[in-house]
Amino acid sequence: MNRPRRAASTKPVGHYAPTSQKRKASATGGGPARKKGKKAAQPQVDGIGLPIPVIQPTPLDPAALALDLNKSYESEILPPTRPKRQTRWQQPASNPIMKLQHTPKGWNDQEPDLDPDDLKAQIARCHERISDNIMTRTFEYRLRELLREQQSRAAMMALEPAGLSWPVVQRLDTLQGTLEWLQKGNDEYKLVANVTKIMAAYRAGQLRWIPGLVTYWSRGAQLCNPRPFRWDEFNIINAQYDGHTGFWVEGLDGPGPGSQRAEWVSTPYPGKYECATFMNICVQIPDSTIVPKGAFNPAVGQASMPNSLVFVDDTGADAMQINKSDMRDLININRDPNGIDPPLPPLIGALPMMMANGAIDHMICRQFEVNMYDTVNQDFLTLFWYPVQVIVYDDTFTKARDRLNGPWPRHRLYSASAPDGSSYTYFGDVHSSLLSVPYVDPAQIPAKLPDLQLQSIPIAKTAGGKAAGGKAAGGKAAGGKAAGGKAAGGKAAGGKAAGGKAAGGKAAGGKAVP
Incomplete structure (x- = not known):
């Protein structure tokens, strides 16, 4: 009986060797479920129970890769497509909306249509939002932050040659700090030559910052034009240039720290x-x-x-x-x-x-x-x-x-995770709905972070105990913010918004502006 199978993806155009006949191990099928105490995961199957074939990239041909290193992929990276501007809502100045739960349905404070790095557009939008008389304090605070950032950015850009983009200026500032750190360590891994040549290329306009593209460098020499990063390519190029020292991948991470x-x-x-x-x-x-x-x-x-x-x-x-x-x-x-x-x-x-x-x-x-x-x-x-x-x-x-x-x-x-106060996180190679995560009744969900486990303290040591307890509590508050506090705080806030005044009649206030 002929049964339909999932269509194989087409092999991308590029420098690929002929398909290897060696059996490749699946990266997902047959692995054990990754949660303590959970049984091994079954192989992934399609709708009629047949195993789904896992397609892996074919090995690279080093000779073809060497030729392809001269190609620049800059023209093949398209800028991100941004959505249209959201519906604009306005409220009379005599009746502003100051609470989130009173805002019109569909309103939010995000600007997905604007480039986050376009400070001029972001500042102009803040002024518009303030004039709309909806959550003005939010946008007044954001405007102050943007104006400070604009001033700081202008000072940094004044230090570099005119015409450089903000990401390049930011990258140069980051590389300068890295260069000083490497020089203090006597350039243990032979990276100073790479950093100085990369900085010179940016300042001369020979290298641009393009998210998604990298260049490889070895002991001050640029090995390729901008291209997408791939681990198999990295391994080949790194090995060719004895890359346990003196090797650098530029553009892999963001321009800043x-x-x-x-x-x-x-x-x-x-x-x-x-x-x-x-x-x-x-x-x-x-x-x-x-x-x-x-x-x-x-x-x-x-x-x-x-x-x-x-x-x-x-x-x-x-x-x-x-x-x-x-x-x-x-x-x-x-x-x-x-x-x-x-x-x-x-x-x-x-x-x-x-x-x-x-x-x-x-x-x-x-x-x-x-x-x-x-x-x-x-x-x-x-x-x-x-x-x-x-x-x-x-x-x-x-x-x-x-x-x-x-x-x-x-x-x-x-x-x-489960809001049971345990702070456990469950990981698995099967869908999270199949993990054995405890169910917690809403009435049992802790309203606060877990209490400290305190021991009884002898009277003579009360003062010392208080000091130690205070330190622990303070540390816990800081740790909670960093790791678990956001989730706990988000739930509490979300619960109030959903169960509190979100259903209030003032949500209909405000007028959509076409």
Whole structure:
């Protein structure tokens, strides 16, 4: 019986080798469900129960890639299409709307039709919104912020050659900070030449900032024209140029600093803040580094050996973060039979990261590979290890920092949580509706963050206990804001809006302007 099958995607035009006849492991089918205590996930099937074929990219042809590096993809990146302006509502000055629950149905304070970087348009829209007499305080505050940003931006742009775009000026400012940091560290990984040449190319107009495109650099030389980033291309080019040092990918991250810190079940640890949750992720240096090179001569069949590390579940982190000591351990467990270290993981560059306190830390960024292991089913998520960019904090002379999981778990897995006060987050490779997430009756949902677990304190130590308790409470409040406070606060606010005055008759107030 001929049954319909899902149509295979067409092979994209480009530098691809003929399809390999080697059986490729599926990246999704047959993996175990990724929540503690949950049974293995069944292979994905179509509507009539037949397995859905998983199509993976064919291997790259290095010779064709070398020719394609001269091609620029700038003309193939179209600017984002923005929606039309939303309905404009106006209210008489004699009867302004000052509460969100009284605004007309469909009204909001967003401006999706405007480019967020177009300060002139954003400021003009704020003036219009204030004249509409709806939630004027919101737009008065936003206007003050935009005017401050405009003044700061003008001062920065005055320092660079005329005609440069704001993203380029912002990038130059970021690279200047990175350059100074690299020079203070005696250019340990040979990156100064790359940064200085990239800055010169931006100032000369030879390089532009185009989201979605990158350029590769090695020891001050530009290796390609702007092109989309692909891990398989990166691996080939990085290996050709001995890229564990002196290698740089420009354009992979935003022009400014990234952000850090702003089951498998992600759970709080005893003695830690209630809203700081942790999870285990397996990390390995890329298999591509476990090949004979120089003095390093791995045994036949030797593969990269992973290590399971504990990470803080940080939804505010733009990149995964580990310590240099963690990288050193991974190097040690992957030595060859003669005790020779493998090369360092492929170098991507150096990233400035803005921490929660506003300070900017610079860290080296390298490629690692990650996976998840289910101790109940004793199996990895898949046979495929996922390449990720990881920033490495140098703890050689300082205390190691908490590792941060970054965006990868939520890019790869479904996640869910329950308002039961446990601060658990549930991850799985099946839809979140199939995860065993506890049901909580609305009447049992905690109205506040969990109370501190306090012990009885002897009378003689009351003063000391109060001081310690105060510190813990203060820390908890800060931690709650960063990790769990937003969700809890959002629910509380959402509950008020839905169950409180949202149904009030004043919602009909206001007049739509065509």
